[in-house]
Amino acid sequence: MDRSGSTPPRTPGDLKQEILRVYNAVNQGIAGVGVSRQRVDLLEDRILILAKHQRVKALATLDSAHRNITREVDVALLDEGKRRLAQEFKDKIGLPVLVVLKDYDPDTEIAATVVVLDAPLVLTESRRHP
Template sequence: MDRLGSTPPRTPGELKQEILRVYNAVNQGIAGVGVSRQRVDLLDDRILILAQHQRVKALATLDPAHRDITRNVDVALLDEGKRRLAQELTDRIGLPVRVVLKDYDPNTEIAATVVVLDAPLVLTESRRPQ
């Protein structure tokens, strides 16, 4: 962020890479392991992240017999992940995050995250080598 509190323009590719690093770091902090695949799409004032996660081993073990319990833990982990992601995107990248919405399917281990911003993204054209 600059001294006026706004984010400097960056290319879409640069911003996507920053978002991927933050998203992976947040997941490492919560689950102890990063995601195995992730993709970011930038859509005006929204960011869409699709990621292949690795299920927390203890939860995967309990799922067949105790899905009611693991569902509650999943929701708690999702809530904490959304809180941390919003904070990190604001602090480390300077994005004006309004809300983070996230869902996770334990069977496929795929998560979809939508970050809604207070303002549209300010991006520059892709830089070309000279």
């Protein structure tokens, strides 16, 4: 972040790569494994991340017989992931995060994350390679 409190300009591709690295690292820290697929879309003051996660094996084992318990654990893991992601986006990327919203479907192992920022993203045009 620069002295004005805004993020320095960067290309959309550079920012997406930074976001993907941080998102994957946060998931590795929580689940012990990274995501198998992820996609980032940048939308003015919002970031949308769709990712294919690997279900925590212990939770997958208990889902059919104890979904009420695994649902509570899923929500607790989502809450911790949102807290860590917001902090890492602020600290490592310098993004002015207002809130992180996230949902996860255990059947498809797909998560959708929306990061709402305090200010629009400041981006430069993509670099062209000769």
